[in-house]
Each structure stands twice: as structure tokens, then as C-alpha cells.
Amino acid sequence: MEHTYIVKGMTCQHCASAVTEEISELSGVTAVDVDVASGxxxxxxDVPMDTIAVAAAVAEAGYELVQ
Structure with missing residues (x-):
């Protein structure tokens, strides 16, 4: 299953790495693709994602889930 989110505040590859690392730790996640320019x-x-858990992971990385 693919789930698309918009994350606010990312400006560089380090930002993308931080978000990728935190989201990758969530149960069932098999891949994370981040486009810094668009957020x-x-x-x-392989399981439905809990948006609240994704938002918490993004916040842990220091950014904000917009949608």
C-alpha cells in the first residue's frame, strides 16, 4: 500500500534522512521516499498506516505533517 503525506519544514537531504529514519521504524513500513522540494x-x-503514528514520527524528526 502506498500512502502520500506532505511534511512541512524540510530543506535538505539531512531533513529527508531524519524523516525517513523515523517513519521507517513504524510497524509495517517497507519503504519511504522523500522529495524535499515538494515536501x-x-x-x-504492508499494513494500513495510522496517520497519528506517522505524524508522531515526523514530529520526532523535528518536522510537521501537513496532510
Missing amino acids: RVVVTS
Whole structure:
């Protein structure tokens, strides 16, 4: 399953790495693709994603989930 989110505040590859690392720790996540320029984060998982858990992971990385 693919889930697309918008993350606010990312400006560089380090930002993308931090977000990728935190989201990758969530149960069921198999891949994370981050586009810093657009703020788009595509999460591939083998289970439905809990948006609250994704938002918490993004916040842990220091950024904000917009949608």
C-alpha cells in the first residue's frame, strides 16, 4: 500500500534522512521516499498506516505533517 503525506519544514537531504529514519521504524513500513522540494513523503507499507503514528514520527524528526 502506498500512502502520500506532505511534511512541512524540510530543506535538505539531512531533513529527508531524519524523516525517513523515523517513519521507517513504524510497524509495517517497507519503504519511504522523500522529495524535499515538494515536501512529499510516500510511505509504502504492508499494513494500513495510522496517520497519528506517522505524524508522531515526523514530529520526532523535528518536522510537521501537513496532510
